[in-house]
Amino acid sequence: MGTYARQPAGFIRGEGCYLYDAGGEAYLDFVSGLSINNLGHCHPAVVAAIHEQAAALINTCNLYYTEPQAELAQLISENAFGGKVFFSNSGAEANECAIKLARKLGREQGGDAKHRIISLENGFHGRTMASLSATAQPAKQEPFKPLLPGFSYVPRNDIAALEAAMDDDVCALLLEPVQGEGGVYPLEASFLAAARELADRHRALLVFDEVQTGMGRTGRLFAYEHAGIVPDVMTLAKSLGGAMPIGATLAAPDYADVLGPGMHGSTFGGGPVPCAAGMAVFGELLKPGFLDGVAARGDHFLSALTGLAEEGLVVEARGIGLMLAVELDEPKAAGIVSQALDRKIIINNTSDTTLRFLPPLIADEGMIDQVIEFLRNALRG
Structure with a gap:
């Protein structure tokens, strides 16, 4: 049944923070299957x-x-x-x-x-x-x-x-x-x-x-x-x-x-x-330090998203831990999601103006910075 508005992508394998298509291309996944893969793919x-x-x-x-x-x-x-x-x-x-x-x-x-x-x-x-x-x-x-x-x-x-x-x-x-x-x-x-x-x-x-x-x-x-x-x-x-x-x-x-x-x-x-x-x-x-690391990387990500707001590229950044979103001033969120997919980055929009980020809890700061760099360039147009 046609109950899903699917993205134009298909995947055959996952490992850590990445999904792979049939051609072997790697996609950085910052949706985690809508937060089902908190430990990354195939931990x-x-x-x-x-x-x-x-x-x-x-x-x-x-x-x-x-x-x-x-x-x-x-x-x-x-x-x-x-x-x-x-x-x-x-x-x-x-x-x-x-x-x-x-x-x-x-x-x-x-x-x-x-x-x-x-x-x-x-x-x-x-x-x-x-x-x-x-x-x-x-x-x-x-x-x-x-x-x-x-x-x-x-x-x-x-x-x-x-x-x-x-x-x-x-x-x-x-x-x-x-x-x-x-x-x-x-x-x-x-x-x-x-x-x-x-x-x-x-x-x-x-x-x-x-x-x-x-x-x-x-x-x-x-x-x-x-x-x-x-x-x-x-x-x-x-x-x-x-x-x-x-x-x-x-x-x-x-x-x-x-x-x-x-x-x-x-x-x-x-x-x-x-x-x-x-x-x-x-x-x-429950391993010592795991959740502290999630909180720290969440602070890093939110700080970077807040920086986009201070630059005037988004209206607001919000969330806690690695459950974050930005609000846009125009209904262009779906277009940003499509651009991200073209760049082999997977993000999600919950409305025409809201981009949501649910990366695996094992995502590192380098991956977060890669997503921030994409957003900054895409939002500048």
């Missing part, structure tokens, strides 16, 4: 884990226990805020689980009325019907109306609007700590703190969608660590499996048993192979 530790596990056991379905699933769940829980994990196959599915958990808990606490979920304008939580209903982007929602009832939206970083929207019928606030598909907009610490306080006041769950921000992308293992605001539920996917399909929904200890047997499920979710890959990813991210 040796991830490849070895996949090979070893695939040779032993590929899948059994979730009627039985497997060691990789249990061990990955423990890694997620111990490195976050405790609790239990439900595994699925994607970020949208992880968010579906969080929505169902919130709806069930709300019904137990306040009856049928306590079912409302508040998310943010310009946010993105997936394309399945419930996650799409939480995705307050009219262009994505319009073709599929009517959406599921019970979802409402407020502007990001608007504490007054959030407070006005909250009442005891709200069962969850669903937020991205940094809006990704919406253009890389970090939420302010004061807004996250207000969301935490309002959720507590109204007995609603605070759910952080860390599908794109999690697993080191912002220079911390999870983006919620920057503000120190701990959610009740967190969703992960994308780079969790080192580019293997996996999603995870972590519920804090107080909410870990809301969903019981038969209430939710996934045939393939948490299979041994993607879970083994996920364990390898954690092994790399």
Whole structure:
């Protein structure tokens, strides 16, 4: 089906920060498969884990226990805020689980009325019907109306609007700590703190969608660590499996048993192979100094992008860690992406005026400087 606006390029191999086409040409990849390849393409530790596990056991379905699933769940829980994990196959599915958990808990606490979920304008939580209903982007929602009832939206970083929207019928606030598909907009610490306080006041769950921000992308293992605001539920996917399909929904200890047997499920979710890959990813991210290096290179990249703004070439540079964007003063972002591809550099635009950068976390300063040099020349025209 023609559901993707594909770029005029095809690739047969990847290694580190580079993709290779059939002619052997190397492309510097600063999209990372939309942040699924945080360790770069075909990281040796991830490849070895996949090979070893695939040779032993590929899948059994979730009627039985497997060691990789249990061990990955423990890694997620111990490195976050405790609790239990439900595994699925994607970020949208992880968010579906969080929505169902919130709806069930709300019904137990306040009856049928306590079912409302508040998310943010310009946010993105997936394309399945419930996650799409939480995705307050009219262009994505319009073709599929009517959406599921019970979802409402407020502007990001608007504490007054959030407070006005909250009442005891709200069962969850669903937020991205940094809006990704919406253009890389970090939420302010004061807004996250207000969301935490309002959720507590109204007995609603605070759910952080860390599908794109999690697993080191912002220079911390999870983006919620920057503000120190701990959610009740967190969703992960994308780079969790080192580019293997996996999603995870972590519920804090107080909410870990809301969903019981038969209430939710996934045939393939948490299979041994993607879970083994996920364990390898954690092994790399948790090495001493790795995340500090991501933060340092993110500062270098943001500083260079801010320099473009000071030169008048872009309107704004924003983001955190290696999740960055620039805003242009004209709708020419797609053209810049095309020029980059011609120069064997892969970048991405989230709108006509927004360029987004999601390089592998192993990208070095020389690679960053190469992208900056291209941008400077392209923007000067």
